[in-house]
Amino acid sequence: MTTFTFYGGVNEIGGNKILLKDRDTQILLDFGMSFSLRYQYYSIPFLSPKNEKDLLEFGILPRLEGAYEFDSEESRIDAVFLSHSHMDHSAYISFLKREIPIYCGETTATILKAYSEVRLPSLEFDLEGLEFRTFRIGDRLKVGSAEVEPIHVDHSVPGSYGFIIHTSSGTVVYTGDFRRHGSRPDLTEDFIARSSEICPDVMICENTNMTSVDISSERKVMKKLDSIIRRASGLVMANFACADVDRLRSFYESARRNDRKLVITLRQAYLLHQLSKDPHLSLPRIDDQDLLIFRKEKKRYFHWEKEVMNLGRTVDSHEIAARQREMVLACSFYDLTELTEIKPDAGSCYIVSSSEPFNEEMEIDFNRLTNWLEHYGLPQFHVHVSGHITPLHLRESLKVINPKKIFPIHGTHPRLFSKFMRDIKSKVVTPEKDKKYRVP
Incomplete structure (x- = not known):
């Protein structure tokens, strides 16, 4: 039986x-x-x-x-x-x-x-x-x-x-x-x-x-990203799942087409380094010239953080602040505190591009997120395709x-x-x- x-x-x-x-x-x-x-x-x-x-x-x-x-x-x-x-x-x-x-x-x-x-x-x-x-x-x-x-x-x-x-x-x-x-x-x-x-x-x-079904595709996501990034005159910030390699690839390609570099977190960079060993995934290399790694300032770094920082080029909040029109910054809900150092210019924006955040992978408090974005004058775009x-x-x-x-x-x-x-x-x-x- x-x-x-x-x-x-x-x-x-x-x-x-x-x-x-x-x-x-x-x-x-x-x-x-x-x-x-x-x-x-x-x-x-x-x-x-x-x-x-x-x-x-x-x-x-x-x-x-x-x-x-x-x-x-x-x-x-x-x-x-x-x-x-x-x-x-x-x-x-x-x-x-x-x-x-x-x-x-x-x-x-x-x-x-x-x-x-x-x-x-x-x-x-x-x-x-x-x-x-x-x-x-x-x-x-x-x-x-x-x-x-x-x-x-x-x-x-x-x-x-x-x-x-x-x-x-x-x-x-x-x-x-x-x-x-x-x-x-x-x-x-x-x-x-x-x-x-x-x-x-x-x-x-x-x-x-x-x-509330949204009919979309990764191709449509790419077109929407191109439109937003092309028109933004300041820093573009993006919130997408760490392991969503389709979305990472879309942001990377769109940033490159619009003469910007994609800046990813240390955690995203470490995962990308591990996944890029799989030839089936067609991912950018961590040392790609159009990919940067965001290095948060702190006194001590974990071993894995030191490892990934040695593999690619890193930037800190001061460099991002000085080159806002050149970058698309991966910025999760938990990275918002970095905005106090970056101070986004007028014409900057925030793109939420995550799949079903409440129940699957991420936890986003949209009320607090909205408060942060309002404080810095950042309109929020939702560019998404369901998983x-x-x-x-x-x-x-x-x-x-x-x-x-x-x-x-x-x-x-x-x-x-x-x-x-x-x-x-x-x-x-x-x-x-x-x-x-x-x-x-």
Whole structure:
């Protein structure tokens, strides 16, 4: 008998945690942080969980036997498969027993390892001792009685995958997060084509974008960036996700076309250096003449900061202040304090270009951001393309794949989804958290 249980991702964006049991084999599909549930009880850093018991108490961390490093039971989990590196899919592997192998794409492993080096270890993000086993498309990974087939998909972070899980009772398809309107729609088309070949018994799919859908693409993002940067007479500041290499590439190309240099943070530079070793990503080199690294003034630098500063050319706030019309500065919410030194000129602007910041990867307090921008006279532009599939693309995909049952997760409008899909052949099942479902 094969069963699967949702411990996260139900009626919320992110926090995916799915336990699949096939005979004596137990596999976790993603093990992410639930931002929405966490924020119901905590406000980091002022009110933080003391230990794992706090997270278990509120159901932020599910009660799983033989899963956690902090419990004394023998491991009962055979493997974890991560679809991608976003924290809402990966962060809580930190709590798992170190003998449980973590399977993921090579790029996901690179990103997570880089994050673990540039972040101080914390209760909710500590990867020390975890064993990563990487795969690429074409691999078929045998775990006990199940076999997992990873297929690449396009998302707002590189190295994203969906999975086809072949079990003793039938086939399960898990999309992870995917889209058909990004810079590499061909990756998602491969996933859809392969999934349709097997006529899956169960399909677990994301349904993030069911309301306020913005139809855009990375090409349209590039055109909008060109228009803004070309017209700006002062400093252009940009807020985009650290691992969104499509967006980094778009800002880099647009800055270069408009005779500016892109200035990235030390953290972005370190991750770029690690990812640029992958020839499939076509990223600028860290020592590129049109790329600069922003060096914040402080008394001591971490080892990784010293390493990255030696690899490229750095600039500080004083040089940026003197050359504002020559630069596009990556400036996150947490970098705003640098504006007191830079003092943006008239005609400067701020571009928010991040994907679904509240629930997946970043935390932005838009009220405080607006206060900062108003103080310095910086208009805010929103130039964005979602990392998630649009409703019409999703409907078309599900009709092609034609699974027997569909379980929509990673979304907050399951009723809307169910009605939108009511005339397709597949049966739509609205999942419930902690409830066990059978395959087929």
